[in-house]
Amino acid sequence: MKMTIGNFLFMRLQQIGVGHMFGVPGDYNLQLLEQMKEVDGIEFIGTCNELNAAYAADGYARTNGVGALLTTYGVGDLSAVCGIAGSCAEHVPVVFISGVPPLYAMKNRLRVHHSLAEGDFDNIMNCLKEFTVVNTRLTPGNAAEEIDRALIRCWREKMPVYLQVPSNISYLMVDVSDFKLELKLPASDPERLESAARHIAKLLNEAKKPALLIDMDADRSMLVEGLTSVVKKRQVPYAAFRTGKALLSETDPLFLGVYIGEASELSVKEAIGTSDCLIATAPCFVESSPMVSPSGIPITAHVYIRGGDVTVEGEVYEGVTARELVFRLTELVESCPERFEQPTSFTNVPTPQPGASLTQARLWPRMRGFIRPGDVVVADNGTSNISLTDVRLPENTKYISQLIWGSIGYSLPALLGSMMAARDRRHVLFIGDGSFQLTGQELSTILKSELKPIIFLLNNRGYTIERYILGMREAYNDIANWRYSALPAVFAPDIDTFVETVGTEDKLEEVLQKVEGCNCACFIELLLDPEDAPAALKTFGPLTAKLDYGPRGPQRTS
Structure with a gap:
């Protein structure tokens, strides 16, 4: 049968389970956004920048099974590379689509905007080759086969793929298969x-x-x-x-x-x-x-x-x-009798001490009691991730974090993606203030989309994980102390959001009880001492310094 290249691409994405695509509009991809409206079951979610779109697509894929993002050529592609590299490192299937200059412009090496203005259109492709298992430029002659090849390899190998769609071909009609694209693993010998x-x-x-x-x-x-x-x-x-x-x-x-x-x-x-x-x-x-x-x-x-x-x-x-x-x-395998009669319980919740300042040691056991079975818990790198390592989570909890690539700020856009994939599940995010400042603007998209996460922002006025590696009191580990509790109203003044700032154990208990009854997004700022850290981080920091800098490194005198 015949179909336009753009419609076929979006139909195939919908067939493999992509219901939402994240990205930023640009003149080389606007025609694709128009065509997306013609395909049922797939929606474009505009993000504040392309890096956040890549993180959101990654979070979406971890919950949904596969994700997708759309950028415009050059500036958009390279802005997303860090997120795509993270998906590559952590084996997350993401379909990266870029609207690129017209095919004739590339063939004739024309000097166009969003390029280096020297007629080379392979440089961006070469950058993405390092982080994708399929790297292809669609043409009217190869589009049908290349789209199917890329999507199958993305899903099978659990790795990102990169497709360039020239802006003047997406409306061209081509012969395509009338069979639904089926995803299945190769059979074993x-x-x-x-x-x-x-x-x-x-x-x-x-x-x-x-x-x-x-x-x-x-x-x-x-x-x-x-x-x-x-x-x-x-x-x-x-x-x-x-x-x-x-x-x-x-x-x-x-x-x-x-x-x-x-x-x-x-x-x-x-x-x-x-x-x-x-x-x-x-x-x-x-x-x-x-x-x-x-x-x-x-x-x-x-x-x-x-x-x-x-x-x-x-x-x-x-x-x-x-x-x-x-x-x-x-x-x-042969059956064995059960070794234990009852599951082990880890739900003991510490009694709050009135007026006692929040500490890492007391915070996380309380959070274990707050997390419900079936929740999606998202944690950014730093004290949140390290602390939650030892917190035994309830049954059917999904845990999302980026431990290998370790890009701070990943978790907030990933929360957006995961919530789009599973609106029916309660999502709880733990993010440090340093991480939040990298991607915090995506809170506006979360609120605009009427999503209702519970966000705990750990305000310890800097990079605590870095402090324990090197420079405990150095200015390079400090950050500006934003008025975080004001941001939901700034980002989404017409959206109802529960906001609190908490510095003591009894106040935390009071707020957690209120959150349980909320039917809106919740944003809780937790005030913690900059030098307070989980015990594991206090061990991790010096070991990392020794590994990174050697026995004669600057950590000896800090």
């Missing part, structure tokens, strides 16, 4: 699948001390359901890297805790280090996962499960899709 599954099942069934260690790709590769079945049937204790937090239940007695190398709790470190059948799902060994130097990386696992292969006792089984493998394991 039957013999390799069965051999790998039986090899792992034998290890598990004979093991006296089995253990599972999960990372973010357990989510990206859709392994959570199958892994849950395996651990319940075989009663396998499990731990998570910080990047795999809350993927499996943190209230089940089988949950050991978060694994952070040598800094792990003794029971977690011992269970992982002494296991006679340790299964790891696509672990990402970076220093932010074990939170120590590379010497803290765990012992070699007996089984590594990745997206398209599995290694068992050193033997590599190629052509094995992880999802099929895990579900086959559920059939092969």
Whole structure:
């Protein structure tokens, strides 16, 4: 059948589950925005800048399964690169679409705006090649095939793709497939699948001390359901890297805790280090996962499960899709009686002390009692993320953070994206004042869109995480102390928002009770001492300084 290139692109996006696209209008993409209106089930969400659009698309993809953003050529593309690099680092499927100059302008090397005015139109493409698995410029001759190729690889490989759409071709009619685009993983080689599954099942069934260690790709590769079945049937204790937090239940007695190398709790470190059948799902060994130097990386696992292969006792089984493998394991492993009768409870809430100033040590146990089962918890890098590492979250809580790329300010636009993907779920954001100042303007889009998050802004007047690495009282770790509580009214004067500033434990308790009854967005500023930090951060800071600067670095005298 025949269809315009623009309509086909948006129809395909809608077919793979993209209902919202984030971005900023520009003259090279306005025609695409007009065409988007002709496709049911997909809506454009304008953001304050392209970086925030990339973060929002990332957050949307983490909750929805795939996300998309739209920019204009050059200035828009490069503004979004940091966010796309984060999606690449953390294996998040994002479709990056750029409206670019007319095809004839590029072929004839014309000097146009939003370019370097030298006729080179490959430089932007080359920048994006480093962070995408498909990097293509659509033409009337290749559009139908390239769109399908990009979307399939984006979804299968859980990585960003980049499509340039010249501004003068999106209304051209081309021949396209009349079949709906179906997303499915490649089938495993039957013999390799069965051999790998039986090899792992034998290890598990004979093991006296089995253990599972999960990372973010357990989510990206859709392994959570199958892994849950395996651990319940075989009663396998499990731990998570910080990047795999809350993927499996943190209230089940089988949950050991978060694994952070040598800094792990003794029971977690011992269970992982002494296991006679340790299964790891696509672990990402970076220093932010074990939170120590590379010497803290765990012992070699007996089984590594990745997206398209599995290694068992050193033997590599190629052509094995992880999802099929895990579900086959559920059939092969032997059942064990439950080790515990009741789930462990972690709901003890500290009694507020009247007039006592808020502290990190007392704040986070109280937040554990505030978070409900089914919430989406979004945490920015810094004290929020580090503190929540040790907070066991309720059942079915989704946890969103950007631990590997670690771009501060990510979480607020990511909140926008995740809420667009799941309006029916309560979202709770924890963000520091330093992070907020990078992307805080996106609060206006959240409020304009009539979303109702609960935002806790930790005001500790600077970069506390950096203070504990280097420069505790140096001016470079200070920031301007905004009047944060006034911003919701500035950004959205006609939107009802619950706003409070809290500095004491009893005031926090009073505000939390009010928030529970609110049917609007809530913005709570928490006043904390600049040098107050969670215990883990006090350990993390000096270790990071040693890793970054060496034994003769400036931390010796600070």
